[in-house]
Amino acid sequence: MDKAEPRWLSPTEQSAWRPLAALLFRLPGALDAQLQRDAGISHFDYMVLSSLSEAEGRTLRMSDLAAMASGSLSRLSHVVGRLEKRGWVRREACPGDGRYVNAVLTEDGWAKVVDTAPGHVAAVRRLVVDALSPAELAALGCASGHVLGEIDKAPK
Amino acid sequence: MDKAEPRWLSPTEQSAWRPLAALLFRLPGALDAQLQRDAGISHFDYMVLSSLSEAEGRTLRMSDLAAMASGSLSRLSHVVGRLEKRGWVRREACPGDGRYVNAVLTEDGWAKVVDTAPGHVAAVRRLVVDALSPAELAALGCASGHVLGEIDKAPK
Numbered sequence: 001m002d003k004a005e006p007r008w009l010s011p012t013e014q015s016a017w018r019p020l021a022a023l024l025f026r027l028p029g030a031l032d033a034q035l036q037r038d039a040g041i042s043h044f045d046y047m048v049l050s051s052l053s054e055a056e057g058r059t060l061r062m063s064d065l066a067a068m069a070s071g072s073l074s075r076l077s078h079v080v081g082r083l084e085k086r087g088w089v090r091r092e093a094c095p096g097d098g099r100y101v102n103a104v105l106t107e108d109g110w111a112k113v114v115d116t117a118p119g120h121v122a123a124v125r126r127l128v129v130d131a132l133s134p135a136e137l138a139a140l141g142c143a144s145g146h147v148l149g150e151i152d153k154a155p156k
Numbered sequence: 157m158d159k160a161e162p163r164w165l166s167p168t169e170q171s172a173w174r175p176l177a178a179l180l181f182r183l184p185g186a187l188d189a190q191l192q193r194d195a196g197i198s199h200f201d202y203m204v205l206s207s208l209s210e211a212e213g214r215t216l217r218m219s220d221l222a223a224m225a226s227g228s229l230s231r232l233s234h235v236v237g238r239l240e241k242r243g244w245v246r247r248e249a250c251p252g253d254g255r256y257v258n259a260v261l262t263e264d265g266w267a268k269v270v271d272t273a274p275g276h277v278a279a280v281r282r283l284v285v286d287a288l289s290p291a292e293l294a295a296l297g298c299a300s301g302h303v304l305g306e307i308d309k310a311p312k
Contacts, residue, residue, distance in 0.1 A: 006274035013285050016297025020284070021203070022224075023300040024184050030307045031180075047177070068178070118162035128176070129169050131306040132299055139295035141172025143288055144179040150287040151186045 027127065034123040039116040044079055046120060049088060052105035053113040061094060062101045088112050183283065190279040195272040200235055202276060205244060208261035209269040217250060218257045244268050 009017060031043045041049070051068055052058050060068075066076040080103055083089040088109030094100035105113070129137060165173055187199045197205070207224055208214050216224075222232040236259050239245040244265030250256035261269070285293060 006277050007281060008277060009280070009285060012290070013293065016293045016300075017280060017285060019297050019300035019304055022304055024180065024187075025200070025203070026307050027303060028180050028184075044181070047181070121162050121164060124165070124173060125163060127306045128303055129165060129173060131302050134168070136295065136299045136302070137169065137172045139292065140299040141175050143292045143296040144172075144175035146287050146292070147183060147284055148175055148178055150283045151182050 030127055031120075031123060035116070035120060038119045039112070041112075041116070045083060046116060048076070048079060048083060048103075049105065049109055049113050050117070052089065052103060053110060058105035058110065059102050062091070062103055065103055083109070186283055187276075187279060191272070191276060194275045195268070197268075197272070201239060202272060204232070204235060204239060204259075205261065205265055205269050206273070208245065208259060209266060214261035214266065215258050218247070218259055221259055239265070 028043055035041050035043055035046050039046075047068075048065065051065060052060055062076060062080065063073060065080075066073040080089055080091065084091060088106055090104050090106055091101055092104060094102050132140065184199055191197050191199055191202050195202075203224075204221060207221060208216055218232060218236065219229060221236075222229040236245055236247065240247060244262055246260050246262055247257055248260060250258050288296065
């Protein structure tokens with residue numbers, strides 16, 4: 001640990017960081033609440049199901065899905081195990097390379113995404129997309145992309 | 157549920173929403189990892205301890221702390237219970253009105269915040285504040301504030 005005096009945030013920096021830090025807790029909570037109420041699934045479940053629904057052959061390697069969804073393979077395995085019990089996903093060895101495990105969206109899983117998407121997109125519009133001007137939304141997307149780039153650079 | 161055709165996101169809206177949705181999983185994960193590694197606490201724990209450290213008398217009502225931190229009083233009670241066991245927080249009846257419970261930061265809790273803050277601010281700088289231009293950071297803060305406003309308006 002560097003023993004130099006920490007570079008505390010300036011008041012201007014704090015006034016931007018505080019709402020973002022609050023958003024990191026409250027927006028997932030709000031999206032989770034909508035999905036739990038309307039579809040009985042979490043936001044993380046929905047990210048997994050919708051990522052599979054958009055993938056070629058409705059199939060992704062577990063490791064790629066973990067990287068997309070949040071980075072932790074053990075957390076993902078737990079979630080996919082639950083989705084498998086509900087009949088929405090199945091796991092199988094990658095046909096080309098048995099060292100890898102694929103997650104595949106079932107027909108029931110596809111139907112679940114189709115049922116769930118309209119209510120979820122309405123919540124995303126109400127809370128985020130329609131709440132901001134096009135310029136604000138674009139700026140939020142760009143800034144999020146830059147932060148994701150820094151997270152990718154960080155040591156695991 | 158409105159039976160009209162859902163208003164799906166346009167490609168431009170999707171290109172902003174996707175990185176933000178990814179950020180909602182990955183930034184808390186990155187901040188949690190730093191805090192767990194360097195201080196043995198979660199990002200939520202840190203939000204609670206640092207909020208108390210900045211409050212008058214290092215004291216907040218549990219209900220106000222829940223609203224600040226994420227909105228769920230039951231989740232907060234669980235977290236504060238854990239922080240209490242570690243000697244960093246104590247709960248007591250509000251002196252002015254016994255119907256309310258206060259959370260108070262102990263001396264050990266204060267020392268924990270003082271120890272933890274430099275490493276955490278360095279992570280926040282590296283991942284967010286120093287990764288963005290001042291204009292991008294300000295735009296991110298404003299947009300976050302607007303989304304929080306929408307979340308506050310939503311039915312509980």
